[in-house]
Amino acid sequence: MKPVIGITMGDAAGVGPEIIVKALLDKNVYEQSHPLVIGDAKILERARKIVGADVEIHPIQNVSDAKFSCGTIDCMDLDLLPVDLPFGEVSSAAGDAAFRFIEKSVELAQKGDIQAICTAPLNKEALHKGGHIFPGHTEILAELTGTKDFSMMLSSPKLKVIHLTTHVGLIKAIEMINPERTYTVVKLAHETLTRAGMKNPSIAVCGINPHAGENGLFGNGEEEEKLVPGIEKAKSEGINVSGPHPADTLFFRAARGDFDMVVACYHDQGHGPIKVLGLEAGVNITVGLKGGIIRTSVDHGTAFDIAGKNIADERSMLEAIRIAIELAPKDQK
Template structure:
């Protein structure tokens, strides 16, 4: 069965609707998945006109009415926005709608009507103006699913990275790392890749210090204190984990295929190698959500400055949908 991928429209004042239309005007996509847009049909219709596409819209309120056929976009129409919503402006209506699209997607995922969620970008200021005080998609999803232990994964065609810490300063990040968090993230990586159909995925944990501490030569024993016990606990459960490995060679080794995924200790350690490989190919993924829900996202923002101008690039959206297909549960 081809997975049903729920694609949320994000902030409709941005480029989300345009890149969704452009991505779904790719016939090959329908060979591997069943895409379902969760948003506002009239805004999607406007996007079709902007990008000069010949696609049609199948406006639905129930997944069973979807056709999943190239040439006609199935849109779960929440009908929340005015047809003349201004481009590139902070809007409470658009911020609230972006939240409602995610809320609907989570409900569909919980009911197993969709197998993964792929999100177009939202605007945090608009989200807050619409009454939803979350930093972004990840925190919304965690709240809606009742999840405490989750992690950010980045994926590109040659490299997958999952993080122990993300948006905190470096000193704080090192303070936050502990054996329990190391074990939890290794297990999240293992479970995510296993559900996606990968047998015995190889998970490599990056060191905190240069040369992974080199047995106490660098740092204050952080690898032995914060990482190694978590790695050994995972290994004792039969998880194919190893490390800590020196960062200066680990990403090269993973890129050539020695490992299936790298556990990065902090934001820039993981984000840097992925973004060097190309922003258009990078995908942001939330893993560990309760119920095994997978969420992928474009690796860019709402781009208010170019919204409505038919110049937005679809490649990150395509990559995000393809990652959702890859990671969607296979059983």
């Protein structure tokens, strides 16, 4: 059964509506899924005209009314924005609407009407101006779902990486790593891949220090103190996990197919290898949300400077949709 992928429009003053329309011109998306835009139909119609797409924008209020047919873009129409919303400007209306689109997507996911959420970019300043004080999508989704234990995962065609820590300084990141966090993230990785239909996925954990400490030669025993107990706990539950491995060779091994997922200890350790493989192919994923909700996102911002000009590149959106399809639970009825 094809998963229904809810695609939130993001900040409508940015490139989100354009890249959504461009991405949904690809018949492969419809062959593998049922895409459903969650946003504002008149804004999507404006984007359709800008990109010159010969498709129908189909406003709906219930998922059961969707056509899910290539050549028609179904839009759960929240009707929150003026048709003449200016491009490239911070707007409280657009910020509030971006939040409402996410809120609706969570409601649909919790009801089982959609199997994954794929988000176009929002603007943090507009979001705050609209009355929603969150750093970004991840924190909104965690709040709306009542989730405390979650992680950022990055994916490209050759490599999947999940993080123990992300947007903190390096010294703080090492302080934050502990056996329980290691165990939790390994378990999240395992659950995400198995829910997506992968049997016995292989997970590898990076070391914190060069050469994963090399038996105490580098560092102060951080691997043995912070990583190994969590890895061993996961192993005792039957999870196929190994490490800590030297990070300088682990990503190469994973990219050639030795492992299904790498656990990175801090932001740049995980982000660097993914971005070297190509920004247009990288996708940001939130895993661990309550209810097993999967959220993928484009790996770029609202691009206010080019909004409305029909020059935005839809490849990251296509990849985000592809990963949402890949990771969507395979046991829906």
